[in-house]
Amino acid sequence: MEGYAKLKVPGGKLLATRIVFSDKIERIEITGDFFVYPETGLWSIEKALTGLQAKSAEVDIVNLVKKVVESNGITLVGIDPESLAKAMIMAMKNGVAGT
Amino acid sequence: MEWRVLKISENAACSNMAIDEAISEAVREGKSPKTIRFYTWNPSAVSIGRFQSMREEVNVERCRELGVDTIRRITGGGAVYHDKNGEVTYSVIGNETDFRKGIRESYEEICGWVINGLGQLGIKAEFAPINDIVVNGKKISGNAQARKEGVLLQHGTILYDLNVKKMFGLLNVSKEKISDKMIKNVEDRVTRVLDYSNVTQEGLYEALLSGFTEGKEFFFGNLSEEEKSRAEELSKNTYRSDEWNFSR
Numbered sequence: 001m002e003g004y005a006k007l008k009v010p011g012g013k014l015l016a017t018r019i020v021f022s023d024k025i026e027r028i029e030i031t032g033d034f035f036v037y038p039e040t041g042l043w044s045i046e047k048a049l050t051g052l053q054a055k056s057a058e059v060d061i062v063n064l065v066k067k068v069v070e071s072n073g074i075t076l077v078g079i080d081p082e083s084l085a086k087a088m089i090m091a092m093k094n095g096v097a098g099t
Numbered sequence: 100m101e102w103r104v105l106k107i108s109e110n111a112a113c114s115n116m117a118i119d120e121a122i123s124e125a126v127r128e129g130k131s132p133k134t135i136r137f138y139t140w141n142p143s144a145v146s147i148g149r150f151q152s153m154r155e156e157v158n159v160e161r162c163r164e165l166g167v168d169t170i171r172r173i174t175g176g177g178a179v180y181h182d183k184n185g186e187v188t189y190s191v192i193g194n195e196t197d198f199r200k201g202i203r204e205s206y207e208e209i210c211g212w213v214i215n216g217l218g219q220l221g222i223k224a225e226f227a228p229i230n231d232i233v234v235n236g237k238k239i240s241g242n243a244q245a246r247k248e249g250v251l252l253q254h255g256t257i258l259y260d261l262n263v264k265k266m267f268g269l270l271n272v273s274k275e276k277i278s279d280k281m282i283k284n285v286e287d288r289v290t291r292v293l294d295y296s297n298v299t300q301e302g303l304y305e306a307l308l309s310g311f312t313e314g315k316e317f318f319f320g321n322l323s324e325e326e327k328s329r330a331e332e333l334s335k336n337t338y339r340s341d342e343w344n345f346s347r
Contacts, residue, residue: 031151035229037244038248039175042150
């Protein structure tokens, strides 16, 4: 399955997620006009989310992203863990077979 | 240490981005001083932010038809149309310790130099966090920072004479973004220097140069041979490659 979702973070930037998944997340790409410092922090977040159970609760995704952000000294500008988790849940709800 | 100022130059998109990165590397290695650079784009180009998707943000086919370059920046932020006659771009590169601490604070500091320059033309501009400069609530300048291993690069554009219809014909403007700001017409969100002043593009550069250097010790310099060589390498191997530009 592959799903895509895009949202505008209130007071922030545009955020989109494209997720290839089965029972687990096989690949995730996070895009948008936000900022991540250092820039490589986004790859750390994507790596940590790969392999996550596709039916994970929103709060668990939020906590995982927060953990990666804190442990890697990442600063997110224009997005936050909550909006990222929301976009991921939306993308997987929108998921269609074929990829 | 004095600022090095690189006078305005016109370059292709791949060279502009490669030069900014080559300077960043040289500053990081202590081989070059903190630098203020001004440039324009020829041919005109659309640049996208580091984390954007080229296909989602840019009408790539339309750009090709019109001879407009497309390129991914090293910095985050959004897609920007750089008309060759329609804007002045700057970059500021230094150690993070050369600027006020904090992301918002450093944006505000450097954007203050742009605001100072516009002020010399009688244009009252304001910083609009996170990364914009506005006049009467309309965006006149977009700015973006990258930070890597202690070096801060901020570049930004100041809109001079923009064909808004052409710009949005090249970009895939998001309906979500427009609706969020309660503005249906994208032209209502953007303004340009010529809406407020009869200054030439060269005159805008002169005003910005003055605004950026006021109160600073600086000298007019050039790229080092090492920076030139590295920029050519980055231009060829990174910024002209689909692997980089279409990586998302």
